């Protein structure tokens with residue numbers, strides 16, 4: 001499905017094209033499948049669960065505020081209950097005492113649901129290889145996107161949201177539970193590290209820290 | 213030790229004779245006295261109530277597992293209980309130690325003398341397995357109820373990866389959930405009084421109003437709160453145990469995360485404590501840089517509090533504005549340190565690097581920009597009638613109550629008591645700065661807010677003075693234990709090269725001894741009590757955080773109010789859970 005919006009300072013009066021019949025149809029009729037229509041809707045309105053564990057949560061909250069503005073990606077409708085949320089951002093350290101509660105909250109979310117592991121702690125235990133910390137939330141819950149950092153900058157978190165949107169948009173979930181293949185088909189999402197490697201290798205200079 | 217310290221020691225010796233086992237010299241020069249376990253309650257009662265200029269505050273209570281120690285002070289002690297008391301009249305601390313030589317250590321509870329000892333004793337029980345006779349409710353506080361063992365004992369494994377992979381099958385999930393069920397009888401709470409049945413309401417550990425993973429169980433009579441039982445430990449990250457396996461240097465990043473809104477403010481007491489143990493003198497420039505960065509973080513932390521507090525009370529806009537200002541601060545912090553929330557930037561002996569070219573302009577721009585914003589917030593929040601209606605006369609307490617329960621920081625000053633450690637026990641050169649200690653009179657939620665808002669203005673004054681008078685010179689001491697060691701001394705001859713190599717790979721060896729250093733942090737008085745056994749890492753790291761006693765105090769100031777008031781009280785206390793549970 002292809003769609004676009006006009007830019008903020010586009011002159012509204014300019015009319016392009018030749019007003020042919022074909023063009024008019026193209027501008028006003030959308031042809032798509034039900035499935036991708038739903039996927040498109042999901043992708044653009046992921047409602048996050050208001051849930052935080054530790055330091056990372058502060059950076060997640062920062063991404064909601066003005067400078068970063070998560071609303072640009074349609075994910076600003078923060079829900080206080082897991083039952084209304086689509087996405088759980090595990091922002092912070094997964095404490096052993098907290099793990100059963102996190103799992104319970106996850107179970108209370110309705111499908112389709114997605115998980116972002118935000119920060120080193122949630123992804124792998126991070127710098128806390130210590131008796132009271134689970135070494136990554138994926139030890140007891142599936143994770144869709146891992147955002148590295150300690151804490152990840154809000155920008156990095158937003159990139160995580162963008163990647164999740166991408167995934168949600170491409171995911172195939174059957175709408176009919178009688179006809180056709182059942183089960184969710186998830187797109188292949190290679191690690192960003194591999195995708196960006198070539199570009200990063202080109203960097204030969206690091207900005208020195210003596211200048212602001 | 214000063215003469216007054218000697219006075220107090222001879223006074224104790226005269227009074228208690230044999231019960232005073234010995235006097236220990238420490239690097240922090242606090243009078244430190246070992247007392248026989250049988251007499252501890254008497255001694256503490258005397259120090260609190262009978263002596264002239266009494267020690268009114270139970271500042272800290274903790275323990276040390278001595279069993280793996282090489283440089284023992286008391287040869288027979290297996291577990292040592294450490295009481296740290298603060299006298300405001302004397303402006304001094306006293307440390308009392310009790311040796312316990314049994315394998316099943318046990319000592320008298322002092323909850324009858326200080327009710328605030330309750331949580332501290334529960335923590336020592338949880339972490340060390342020490343029994344406190346006569347404690348009203350001795351059960352685990354930080355670890356889950358199902359936990360086996362006592363984590364801060366030397367024989368308990370430190371790493372999660374030593375303890376087998378974590379699993380959460382159905383039955384374990386059920387068992388844990390069962391453990392979390394609140395049984396009022398266990399806490400001595402009745403289910404009803406003569407004509408009413410009480411309702412028990414569970415708030416948290418996942419609730420937007422608790423500012424993190426905190427659980428409160430409320431006993432309600434209709435709308436009004438009869439009692440509050442905080443259940444903490446959901447944020448326990450083992451920061452103290454972590455100190456025992458990191459080198460002195462590599463522990464610094466963990467301190468950032470103890471009070472995660474305070475950034476380098478957390479490095480401050482830790483590095484000063486190590487410096488005290490090693491006897492390092494800091495160059496002036498490093499001192500002033502540290503003060504400037506800490507004050508920037510004080511403002512940043514207060515901004516988070518300001519916005520979220522207003523939001524708790526129903527205002528949507530302020531949080532967007534204060535977070536915007538916080539971004540401006542982070543612009544400076546990032547330019548100087550390279551990171552935002554956890555810069556990990558102070559070093560043993562100085563700071564990580566010199567200030568970058570152009571820092572003055574950034575700081576100056578902020579100093580010009582921010583006062584206007586504060587004025588705007590005054591109008592928007594502090595003078596807002598709804599805000600006032602929600603906070604004035606709510607959560608009131610007096611100076612005496614605050615001291616009794618170990619409250620420090622803005623919460624203490626809001627009761628009209630002018631006590632700021634930056635002024636009273638200046639560190640890092642704060643005595644050279646001009647600033648006021650904001651206080652308020654009523655000790656309610658509004659006044660606590662008032663004090664914090666004014667504190668931001670005072671921080672601006674301090675930063676201005678740092679900007680105007682930044683000393684020239686090195687940003688790091690040339691003491692051999694400075695970490696990382698200074699490169700220019702490396703290539704002189706083989707000894708300097710070896711020293712450098714060891715200092716970089718293993719880290720410095722800090723002479724055996726112990727010290728406590730605290731700072732006036734964002735949430736109250738935050739301090740590190742470090743014990744060195746003469747090696748490259750700490751033998752015992754005790755972090756005394758302000759939020760722990762503040763959280764214990766919450767039930768005392770919430771009874772009789774309603775649930776919306778409770779949320780105002782929680783916001784006004786300004787805690788973070790990592791600071792409560794560590």
Ligand code: SF4
Nearest residue numbers: 055092119120121151
């Ligand atoms: S990843 Fe770092 S910032 Fe995030 S919760 Fe863990 S320690 Fe805190």
